[in-house]
Amino acid sequence: MSSSQSTKAAASNGSAPTGSATVVDVEQVEAALVEHYPRLVRLAYLVLPPGLGRNRRVLTAHALVQRALPRSRTTAPTVPDQRRPAGRGADPGYAYVRSQVLRAALDAGLPLLRRARPRRAQLPPLLPQVWGLRLFPHSGGADELALDQRLSALSGPARAACVLRGLERLTDDEARRILAAVGVDTEGEHAEEIDAALADAGAEAPPGGRNPAALLESPEFDPCSLQARPTDLMRRRQHLKALGIAAVAALVCGALLGMPGDGWGPDGAAAPPYAKNPAAEAALDPGRLTRAAPAAWKKTARTDFAVWPARGALVDDEGLLRRALAVWARPGKTVRVSATPGTVSGAPPGPAQLLFAGPVDAARVVLLYDGLRVVRYAEPLDGTSGAALDFARVDGAGAADAGAVVVGRADGNVRYLTAPWVRDTAVQDLLKPTAAPAALRRTADGVTDPFASPALARACDSWNTLRLRDQEGAARLATDLGELTPAHLTAGRPDAPREATPADWSRTACSLAAARSHGVRAVNAWSYSHQALPEGNGEAEWLCTRAETWRGGGGRALAQFLAPGARAAAVAAKSEGGPACGVRQPSVLAGVLWKSTAGTWYVLAAGSKDVTSVSVTDGDRSTGNTLAARTTKDTRPEVTGRLKNGDKVRTLR
Known part of the structure; x- marks a missing residue:
């Protein structure tokens, strides 16, 4: 058997390779776990798959460390390290518990297979559990966010390599030995990715940023110093109500099954056409x-x-x-x-x-x-x-x-049932903002006449919206996006939106097609900057449109560039599922490649008013919230900016 085969065989048995193992007692491991608990939990949190979400990662990290104690004396791999403080580098108890935590964190990232027995770490931890609260570490700055995004893009073994190199201050050879001890094939399919992660962990920080190794010590990745927020209170109330109804149904069904006779008849335990419990019968009784x-x-x-x-x-x-x-x-x-x-x-x-x-x-x-x-x-x-x-x-x-x-759709048309407080209705084409709205008749019950809907139209030749005027005279615009409830259109800064007018949406209405069938509640359009174009080519306008969903999360934002004389704005950047261009994150930055009338290519960028400077990767920088720099057609420069408080802002993504 080759030396590499021996290493893998030892790793699969949960022990270190022969010649590099030390016998440790349970008490020794427990002492190391208690002494270095915060660091071990941080290590587990960083290696766990980001897809679990911050709250579950916190609880799972604590569970993995608390389950790392052995039941009896065992062996631990020894990885000598003279750079770290005495008491941890040469402590076999710490080496053992670190290996156990790493192995469990890597197992937690493996996909569940139908016919394979799941490993313990792949299942949600029974303990600890927190009810009614969501726990997550304190938020860091832009450097921490960038590092978190970089770690999220790596595989589990690569994250572990990066953390051992940066957090544990191990050399590349020491990190590879640890990964071999926990069962990672450092010579197989993960080798190149692990080598790249180790190289990145030792790379110099970008200008103005901190070293990635130091960032791993920041509060952003500390699952022992936590913030607490409530869960979705409305959903919790719904779940409690549903649980109560389910409990009543179970009691009624149990009583019926315990009665003598044929029970529910020849179908045995199958439910009858109408469930035999008071709540269900009431719900089905017209x-x-x-x-x-x-x-x-x-x-x-x-x-x-x-x-x-x-x-x-x-x-x-x-x-x-x-x-x-x-x-x-x-x-x-x-x-x-x-x-x-x-x-x-x-x-x-x-x-x-x-x-x-x-x-x-x-x-x-x-x-x-x-x-x-x-x-x-x-x-x-x-x-x-x-x-x-x-x-x-x-x-x-x-x-x-x-x-x-919506009460009906037929032949590309839509009919609405309007609220009792709606005084009159009309149809307004957003692509014709100066045209008068067309009156829309309603029946005595409030059902409108049919009109052409943009929800399923293939071409954006028009964009009809429903204008609703209430008893006080306030008018609102709503658009059909292929769902039961139309989306409410607004305009203005995210922190102070107002009712939209056709002029607010005349150049960006076609971008609403990207929000079809996504559960959208409202869409806001915001003109966040104007920019004088080079060579006297006029003035461009920058806009951001954000669609908010009924479920709260999953919002999407589009940054758009409107050139002088253009019929419609061009999408410059977009963001999915984040707070960009909304109340929580109103700062916006986007860039495009643009060709002047003389044929010269430029990279144009613009940010919201709180952006004080804009720069691109080739070194061009401008003071203010706009930038225009010569470039070539095939370049893809990265645009960044700085806010008034010194924080870095990137383009929507």
Whole structure:
């Protein structure tokens, strides 16, 4: 057997290679664990896969370290290191527990396989557990963020190599020996990546930044010094309510199964058409549907779906309502079900509220509301084959979000049911901002005439929006993005948005196509900078549009460049899932390659007003929030900026 084969065999048995192992007692390992607990937890946190999320990484890191104690005397690999303080470098107890923590952290990043028995580290830890709170380390600066992003792009073995080199101050050879001891093939498929990670860890820091090894010691990566925030309180309340209902259902089912006789009949334990528990029966009983009084919206401060009265010619059709509730609870295989991202499509927790029931085009439509979701049931006029069920999340909706709901789509057109406080409706094409809006008729029940929707249009020749004017005269614009609720359009700085006008969106309306079917609640357009172009080519405008979703996270932002005379803005940069261009992070920076009328190529960049300087990778730098530098067509310069407080800001990504 070769020496490398011997090393791998020893590693797989959980011990160090022959000749480099020391026998340690449990008490010795426990002493090392207690003394160096913060460092071991930091090491585990850095090696764990970033996809777990910061809260779970914190709890998992503590669990891995606490489970690292052996049950009896064992052996530990010895990695001599004269550079670190005495008491840890030559401590076999610390060497053992470090190897155990590394092995478990690497196992936690392995994918679960169907036929393979999961390893203990791949499962969520039973302890410690924290209920009702989310824990995460203190946030660092731009250098820490950049290092975290770099570590996130590495594989587990490469992260471990980088951490051993930077945090533990080990040499490359020592790090490779540790990785071999925990079962990583340092001569196989991970070798090149590990070598690259070790090289990066020892590289000099970028100008103005700190050494990556020193950054690993920062509070950004300290899972023992934590911040606490509450979990999603609304979702927690929903889960507790659902748990209570499930407990009642379990008690009722248990009592029924314990009764003498045939129980539920020939189907054995299969559920009957309607679940035998009070909450489920109430939810499926059309007679238990709640209905708001016709004038309820006038007598309360609420401006959401809870004060919409029941409207439509079929609100008393008990058969239709029963079918809608039954399909909601148990949609059959032929029912077309859709839900906006982040929306639960399960049965109602109790009696829902009826908003509408009536014929729309060639279908009978029912709109229901359960406090968290609006649900649309539609069936053909001549039967029930081809029924459809659509869900949309609307928790926390206000007057700006509860102004209209889609009741029908046909031949590229859309119809809305409007809120009772809407005084008049009109259609406004954003690509024709100077044109007068076209009046849109409504029935006595509040259903609009059909008009062309941009939701499924292939070409952006027009972008129709729904203009809603309330009783006080305030007008709002909403656009169909292919979901039950239209998205509310606003304009202005993220910290002070206002109702949008057609002129605010005339050059960026086509970018709304990127937000289709993403559960979007509102979209804001913001002109964050103007820039005089080189060679007297006029003035360009820089804009940022941000789409906020009903689920809170998952927002997307686009930075756009509008050249003089252009019909539409060009997308310069985009960000997915972060706070960019919003209230939490209003600073914006973006850059584009642009050719002047004389044929000269420039890199143009602009930031928001709080950006004091802009620079590119080739050394060009400008004072102020805009930059124009000569370049070539094939270059891809990186643009960065500095804020008033000295922090670095990068382009949207």
